[in-house]
């Protein structure tokens with residue numbers, strides 16, 4: 001069983017940013033700041049051709065399933081969601097792809113209230129008979145249970161804080177114990193980070209409120225792997241837990257769409273294979289020369 005992991009796409013749409021969008025609505029300033037930030041900093045580094053290459057690469061890896069851990073958009077508007085969904089359809093439908101929202105997909109209270117992210121991606125998340133909007137959700141595969149949780153939230157303006165809440169933590173623990181008892185390898189996917197971020201600014205504005213509580217839950221659990229995004233840099237570490245290997249591996253994928261020649265940062269993708277209960281990790285990176293993702297030598 002092989003799962004591909006993409007995160008932090010931050011794709012905009014050509015027609016997404018309009019004056020009407022920025023200066024109307026209940027909280028225009030948040031989007032105004034976000035649009036300014038995006039136009040100044042992000043437009044040049046997150047690129048559509050890199051995402052298109054990632055979509056092709058998911059097929060090339062032979063992955064059975066793909067999970068995207070949020071921030072597919074920038075300003076959580078219809079045009080962005082529609083545009084990115086069109087590209088992601090290249091991976092496949094709900095039997096091939098699922099995702100969780102990031103803080104950018106829940107960017108304004110109005111977008112959350114309108115359920116925009118859920119409108120465009122809900123069919124990839126909730127199966128027939130499941131309650132739309134309810135988290136966590138899970139998918140069972142041969143030897144693997146994938147749990148998807150929501151840390152996106154509506155924090156104070158200007159902040160990108162994440163929150164899981166006690167209910168989700170309890171349910172994740174229960175679902176993971178149930179799967180481990182059945183001999184399955186448990187993978188948890190979420191948006192917010194599980195490590196200490198390098199910059200004070202990022203620690204402050206991008207705080208994950210429930211990080212300590214989640215680490216405590218993980219320490220009691222047999223979860224084998226946690227995959228996430230939010231921090232756009234790749235990060236890979238192991239924390240103590242009851243998993244048979246002696247700990248739980250936690251991998252921050254790193255943005256899948258980077259094309260930053262200046263800093264030498266390019267899109268990344270993780271591929272996680274579970275063979276007889278043992279995790280094998282492949283890391284793939286975008287090669288600007290070959291205009292495709294290639295497997296990197298990192299383990």
Ligand SMILES: [Fe+2]
Nearest residue numbers: 008071102230
């Ligand atoms: Fe992000």
Ligand SMILES: [Fe+2]
Nearest residue numbers: 071102103230
């Ligand atoms: Fe984020």
